Amino acid sequence: MLLFEEFVTRLSDFVWGPPSILLLIGTGILLSFRTGLIQLKKFGLGLKIIRGDYDDPGIAGDVSHYQALSTALAATIGTGNIVGVATAIAVGGPGAVFWMWITALVGMATKYSCCLLALRYRTTDPSGHISGGPMYYLERGLGLKALGRLFALCTVAAALGIGNLVQSHSAADYLHNTFSIPQGVTSVALAVLVGLVIIGGIRRIAHVASFLVPFMCAFYTLACLVVLVLNISKIPEALGLIFKHAFTPLGATGGFLGSSVLLTMRMGVARGIFSNEAGLGSAPIAHAAAKTKEPVREGLVAMMGPFIDTILVCTLTALVIITTGVWREGLDGATLSAQAFHRGLGIWGERGVALSLLLFVYTTIIGWFYYGDRALYYLTGPRYATAYKWLWTSLVAVGAVVQLKTVWNLADIANGFMAFPNLVGLIGLSGVVSKSTRDYFERVKRVTPLVGTHERLGGRMTDFHGWYLPLQYSGILEEHRAVRQVAGLFDASHLAKIHITGEDAHSFVQKLVVSDLSRMGRGDILYTLITNEKGGVLDDILVYMHSHRHYFLVTNAVQSAKVIPWLQKHRFPNTQIRDATQALGMLALQGPRAVEFLEPYLKASYKRLKLYTFEQGTFQNKIPVLVSRTGYTGEDGFELIPPAGKSAWVWNTLSNTLLSDGTPLVPCGLGARDTLRLEAGNLLSGQDFDERNNPFEIGLGKLVHFEKPYFLGRPALARLHAREPRTRLAAFTLKGRAIPRSGNPVFGAGARAGEVTSGSFAPTLGYTIGLAHIDSSFSAPGTEIEIETRGQRFPGVVTSKPFYRRRALTSLKGAH
């Protein structure tokens, strides 16, 4: 028996020894490079996703991004964050903390990769529950079913030990030592508390985790911060020690025995990995349940795990231990942490740590239950699910009162062994990780807050000048018809939304745009142009007037890269420019019956909005929205501008609305938006015109108000106005059914006379229409032209805009 125990201990030393640790770190480094150092480049994006900016309540999956991360962190943040850090410093000195950071940094790429893979290869069971994790990517990605089973087996075994017995034991122990609570009491109480949560499955686990994890982190952080504030003068010194002794050996001082650089490194790296578990393959099981269709997106969330666990929480512990100076006193593990807090905050400090530890233990037990449960499900299906819950709960009770050293060690080995199959999976599938990452960022440069909604609704996504937006849902023609006959809903969140505020806001915007703002009142919207000094059109924009000191500009997505720097360049000292594009969503509701769809959600005053006016409203009496009445499709319609995080809610509420006669609202994509706007004769900035064109050429000369004494581009525009434009943007129709595309040549009297900028089949009209820059001598309506497309010339005729005009609603036009 003794021999067996020794064997177990040796094996444990081996699986957690330097070779496996090197392998874990090596894989992390490999993945950091294969993902293009994703942990540094996409850190901010990860934060935004966790905040829920991209969540959609209806998308497949069991839990939100935030809940998945909480569950993973519940299991990950544990005694290692308090006790493990203490051990690392006690043996390796302060320099060990530096090496913990390195593990976390590298581990972020590992975590990103395994969670990406977990999502990519997850499965849904007949009852709709989701399973994923290394066992699935080993089987489905690499075809290594045996390794998948090995991983699952190790997970089940490890869960029972380090996820259960060890945890409840240390909790009982700690409570006994600190508060003299008998182990038996802890045993029963903990078992009941655990049982209550796990009975409810992943949804309840995630729910509890997402409440407890931030609470416990905040509580622990607060405790640490109090100690740190009291010792604030020692923090620079502590940081100095961490960096200095990461690379230089530390001699014995006080009770501290001294350590070599190698030992420091080893302690830091090993404790770092124990703490953030990067590479072991546990967290991906939790992340696989996330509600998202994009593995990369969940990977980015998971990536924050090691950051929060190690770089935030462990660092706090470390700083407390170092600044209080107790690390020099020859103490170890839990005692060291407890002593540090005692030194810092007295008996309350010690109690605070005890409470934190208890919370850490509790969440670890419920988090690990889920890992074990999914692994068992992988091995045997749902057969033993209930038995496992009972076993789990009873082991919590048993673990608290009995110390099963050999079982612990066996579990520890199983935990270490999880890494081997997982690393095979990670290395074997690193190509998939790399390609998925590249493809995703190729495809998705910028997303709107509605991206999850578009995916859930099955929108076919496309790249629109760097924005990832739906091209269509049901079909361009169907969506087009819906907007002409009933109403459609568009995501216009990609439009740039800019606040201009301050003393001189009015004079600044006056200087910026070609139209005169002095006729505007509060709540008015003006369609106008921004031109450069040469009179070239930078963009067409909407100016919303809140007051003389607050204007709100909506500009095109295509041109915002030029417009925003232009605004900055010409800014007045007393004006502020705030780009709210990311902070706000924008939904466009367009169609003759648009007004009816808003009825249940807004106060009646929106119905009185005149064209080109807006008001501040609340959607369902709770979500602040700016409601305006403009549009791009040629129909009546409204724009709703809610905070980004509420956009999906507004969208889903509207798109689930039926009118009293049962008519639904049709979600529409960019395809229909383009055919609709072209029929209505509206221009697309960057396609129908750009800086090379002046307002007169594109038929928008009426927007230039020369009675305004000064604005950017005025002198040049005055000169351009005095002469006939050389070319004009003309509308045309084409005989036959070929469709000219942007860039196709236009011929007048047999000679080249211009170029098409937009062309489409017009669904409402049933023939081909387009816009083209045409030599002025051929641009008068009625002139016959030819357009060459696909190597053939088709006869066409210049016509006047718009191609399509709606009949009703002239009564709504106000004084504008």
Add this chain to the structure above:
Amino acid sequence: MEFPHDLKYTSTHEWIRMDGNRARVGVTSFAAQELSDVVYVDLPEVGKEVQAGQEVSVVESVKAASSIYAPLAGRVADVNTALKSNPALLNESCYQEGWIFELELTPGAPAQGLLTSKEYLKTLEGEK
């Protein structure tokens, strides 16, 4: 998406239904979906001789124009005139009523490079 087993395919997303020395040609459900709503099909002239790989027809959708190539050498023996008045057939029934043209194959010309449904599916996975 469906790719019937009794048809042959090309990597340019045409399907071919062989019947003796005749081959009926259309576009696959993948192509029909990618094209989005078809609004016009430019049909070839009956009697036109074509080489394998030669452009014979153009499908115009709201968003894009797409060339249709002859999968094999032959003479255009028939075209689907129903597409003239109802080009949406191509989206609604791409393997049946949405066929585009029929070739009478040149006797003895090699029938090379056609894919089975399985092979075609593989090429699609590569594209994704």
